[in-house]
Amino acid sequence: MSGGGLLGFQRHRRSARDLVLSSLVSCSLVLLSQSALAAVPRILPSFSLLALLPVSGMLSLCSPRWCCLGTLALGRFCRRLLGVRASAPALVVFNLLFLWGVYIAFIRRVIPSLLDAFINAECALLLAGLYRILSGDPGIVGNDFTHSEGVHQNVFSEVGFEAQSFPVFSRVRYCNSCKASVRGFDHHCPAFGNCIGHKNHRLFMLLVIGFVIAEASYTMCSTKYVAMTLSTQESGFESNLSGNLVISTMLFSVLQVLWQVVFLMWHMYCICLNIKTDEWINWKKYPEFHIVIQPQPGRPISEMRFTNPYNKGIIGNIKEFLKSKE
Template identity: 45%
Template sequence: MEYSGRRRKHRDPWRLICRSTVSFVCVCLAQFALFLLSSFFNSSNIITLLFLSVIVLLGLTVIGRRCKRLFGLRGSAPAFVFTNIVFMWCVYLVAIRQAISFPLDILFHAELIILLIGLYRIISGDPGFVDYAPISNTETFLEGSELPISNIYEGSPSVESSLLLQRVRYCKYCHAHVKGFDHHCPAFGNCIGQNNHFLFMILLAGFIIAESCYILSASQITTASRTLDSDGQKVVWTVALATSTMVFSILQVLWQAAFLAWHIYCVCFNIRTDEWMHWKKYPEFQHITHSQLGETGTTRYRNPYDKGIWQNLKEFIEAKG
């Protein structure tokens, strides 16, 4: 079977609907569990809520994997992300918006709209697919390179070939070669490559900013609820909902900030995630040291693409596609 790197395989719409439904149910269960947790515990103890929320979410993850093995239920990660955005938006409109200033409300809505547009672009866009054919048929040459793609994965001794310098890598999930391949992102259902790496970084920063605004908005509701609770009045369910979604957003921001910091590091030193994790399978990253007697020594990591932080940043911005 031959694949085209510039086209994706046809997806069954019914299968996509089923997976999206599974993701929708998973989001509802997770958010409902966090809502119950926030209803039973004092919202002023945010550290306790964060700790318990992590345990609950990990437990739901284990249960979800068991269901996947037993019943073959599979969700769609992009649908999971989209459903979470819509859910948080609905909670904001119902429980939080009335207590927020007009400028912050406009800013939050603008951020969500930009995020949705960016999600559509990165999910449906071309990350840098390169056409190829299987080794058994024909060997495809790229941009005047003297080496076929298959030679990359057959241990070609020509490490400094123009093809290797193009950093064309293979994605086992998309069954395609991608130029500037960083990793396959399950959340977006697409590879992150040369054409969408810049958009990926912008989206990641956008999620952090939007969730931070949501945390700031929800904290105003939870702060007011502490005053009501201290006066002996009953706290309404919308406060518990705002608290649970705020805790969820805090957890999201924590791992997303670490993830963004990692990608900033990679951009500054011109290294891809896939290359850093699997550098031993790419010859240009292998530096073999020799002993004084001329015997082959150990193989060490080296990055031949690192040209200094400023030059690396310049090349990254210019190659955004």
């Protein structure tokens, strides 16, 4: 079976009923989790936004699936009764739609037209990118290509080490989640519902950057809305629906940006070194990353150390990443 055929089998093996029910469960969990976050400014109206951030963070550590007992109970109930569970990509989509809805309903009216068009375009592009990465081929090579065949078998020696050319599929790795071999496998991304490999690595990076920019923009716009509303209302802003939703979604966006920036920096670091996340974590499984230091007087036992045969220097590594074709 070809890579495309294998991918198609994986994408369509779930019935339409399961997909619909999973989406409904995901939507319900997002509404519950966002409602729990919206209750924070109502319960703690005297707290400043900075003080509300760690409180929201504690809820978001379990968000969007376990942010409250009601969410936990609903998740278990749906799995037992319907035989389905929430879908991580659906949770991402519904959270994005929720923030977009709050923006259109409340924040948009205080935002300049040009910035408003930019934010709406961002959200639309993110949804299109999510669909593309969810339905696209990450670089699956087919069932007949086993994990062991995709690993270069040479172990390098400290003495006389020379750069060697690797076979085309030397970086094919096996994904336990998808049960498939993927060329250029970086990691399996539950949030995007697919492996990240040779064919969608650039799209993955664009999506992460897009989410950081979109959520930072939302934070800026919601902050402006809060400031303008507080200046026109003497009190009670935090006690109405719009105030609760804007503040809670603003805190949610800030928390998302904080961890996503660290996540983005890690992947940019790996690109600059031309190493995949899976290779960095599991380098001892892949012989091409081994360099054996031969025994010497006073050190009778050989020692295995890490080497990166794919490193072509920062500029060369970035060029190779940018030249990768989808």
